[in-house]
Amino acid sequence: MRRERALELIDTQSGGDVSRIVTTGVEPLSGGTALEKARYLQAEGDGLRRLLLSEPYGDPAMSVDLIVEPGHPxxxxxxxxxxxxxxxxxxxxxxxxxxTALLESGMIEMAEGLQKIVLESPAGLAHITARNTDGHVESITTQGEPAYVAERGLGVEVPDYGRVEFDLVWSGAYFAMIRAADHGFELTADEQIALTAFGDAFVRTARPGLRQEHPSLGDVGPLPFVHYMGRVRTMENGAVESRSATYVHPGVICRSPTGTGTSARLALMAGQGDLGPGDTLETISPRGNRFLGTVVGATTVGDYPAWHSTITGSARLMARSRVTVDLDDPLVDTSDLEHLLSP
Structure with a gap:
C-alpha cells in the first residue's frame, strides 16, 4: 500500500506572483511564535518548501505560505x-x-466594507485593512515590518558587469537597491533574462561581504534580494511613480513590484527627504503590475532611523486543491518532510 498524505491549498496571485496557501495537512510546529515556528521549519522541515516550489509539484517563481496558530494574542x-x-x-x-485567502475562504469571517484584521508573520504583527465588496476582497492595505537603511554608498566589482553601486535596506529582508539606469535597464518585460543574469552575478559577488544581523531578529541569512530602481516620475496630479523590478536569488524576477521592495524604496527616499509622512509612491513592475506604497511615519529599529509604511494591492483566488503527496514517489524527498505531514 502506498504511503500517501494530503495537503489542502488555496492558490492565489497578487500582481502576477503566485502564493500557495497551505491551510491543512501539516502537523503543529514546534515553537510559540511565528518566528520560532519558521526557524523550526527551516532547520527541521525544509522539505515542505522544496516540495511545493519544485517540479513536479510547483515552480521556484512561486511562494508558499503555511497557516499556523499565532503566538500573539x-x-x-x-x-x-x-x-x-x-x-x-x-x-x-x-x-x-x-x-485575501483567509477572508474569502471563511477562515476569518468577512465583514462588508472596510475590515481590520491582524496577522502574525515571522517579523511580527501585520496590521491589515481589507476593502470587501459582495463577499470578495477588493484590496488589502498592510502595514508590517518597518524599513531602514542599513548602509549607503556601497559598491562591488562584478565580473562581466564592472562596478555596481548600491544601498542596503531592510524591509522584512535585506535588499540591495540598485539604480537601473546606471546599467542600461529600462525595467521592461523583455529585459527579464538580462535582469536575472545581472542579479545572479551581483548576489554571488556581493554576498560574502554583506552578512548582516537585524537588531531584534538576529541573523537573517545571506543577501536574498535585489531591487532595481527606475527613474521617479511626478505626474500632473502630483502623484509619484517609478518602474521597478525585484530579483529573488536564485533566478527569479518577480511579476509584481513586491511589497517589501516598495517599502525599501520608500525608506530610502524618506531618509533622503524625498518623501514624508502621507506621501505615496506607485511602483510598476516590468510586466506593468502596480503596488501603492505610502509613508506612514518615522520610527527606529535598534539604532537605525526607520520608516513605517503601508502597501496596497489586491489578490485573486485561482484554485482550491487537495494535493496528494506520495511518500513512495522517488521524486519526493521525504528526509525532512514526512514527519511534518498529518497522517
Missing part, C-alpha cells in the same frame, strides 16, 4: 513565508495573498 492567524531564497521574515505580496 492580538493576531487572528499566523503564517510562515517560503520562497526560492528560503524563509523571508515578511512579504507584502504574500501578506496580501494570505489575508
Amino acid at each position: 492580538e493576531a487572528q492567524a499566523g503564517y510562515i513565508i517560503m520562497e526560492a531564497m528560503g524563509y523571508p521574515m515578511y512579504s507584502g505580496s504574500n501578506t496580501i495573498c494570505v489575508a
Whole structure:
C-alpha cells in the first residue's frame, strides 16, 4: 500500500506572483511564535518548501505560505513565508495573498466594507485593512515590518558587469537597491533574462561581504534580494511613480513590484527627504503590475532611523486543491518532510 498524505491549498496571485496557501495537512510546529515556528521549519522541515516550489509539484517563481496558530494574542492567524531564497521574515505580496485567502475562504469571517484584521508573520504583527465588496476582497492595505537603511554608498566589482553601486535596506529582508539606469535597464518585460543574469552575478559577488544581523531578529541569512530602481516620475496630479523590478536569488524576477521592495524604496527616499509622512509612491513592475506604497511615519529599529509604511494591492483566488503527496514517489524527498505531514 502506498504511503500517501494530503495537503489542502488555496492558490492565489497578487500582481502576477503566485502564493500557495497551505491551510491543512501539516502537523503543529514546534515553537510559540511565528518566528520560532519558521526557524523550526527551516532547520527541521525544509522539505515542505522544496516540495511545493519544485517540479513536479510547483515552480521556484512561486511562494508558499503555511497557516499556523499565532503566538500573539492580538493576531487572528499566523503564517510562515517560503520562497526560492528560503524563509523571508515578511512579504507584502504574500501578506496580501494570505489575508485575501483567509477572508474569502471563511477562515476569518468577512465583514462588508472596510475590515481590520491582524496577522502574525515571522517579523511580527501585520496590521491589515481589507476593502470587501459582495463577499470578495477588493484590496488589502498592510502595514508590517518597518524599513531602514542599513548602509549607503556601497559598491562591488562584478565580473562581466564592472562596478555596481548600491544601498542596503531592510524591509522584512535585506535588499540591495540598485539604480537601473546606471546599467542600461529600462525595467521592461523583455529585459527579464538580462535582469536575472545581472542579479545572479551581483548576489554571488556581493554576498560574502554583506552578512548582516537585524537588531531584534538576529541573523537573517545571506543577501536574498535585489531591487532595481527606475527613474521617479511626478505626474500632473502630483502623484509619484517609478518602474521597478525585484530579483529573488536564485533566478527569479518577480511579476509584481513586491511589497517589501516598495517599502525599501520608500525608506530610502524618506531618509533622503524625498518623501514624508502621507506621501505615496506607485511602483510598476516590468510586466506593468502596480503596488501603492505610502509613508506612514518615522520610527527606529535598534539604532537605525526607520520608516513605517503601508502597501496596497489586491489578490485573486485561482484554485482550491487537495494535493496528494506520495511518500513512495522517488521524486519526493521525504528526509525532512514526512514527519511534518498529518497522517
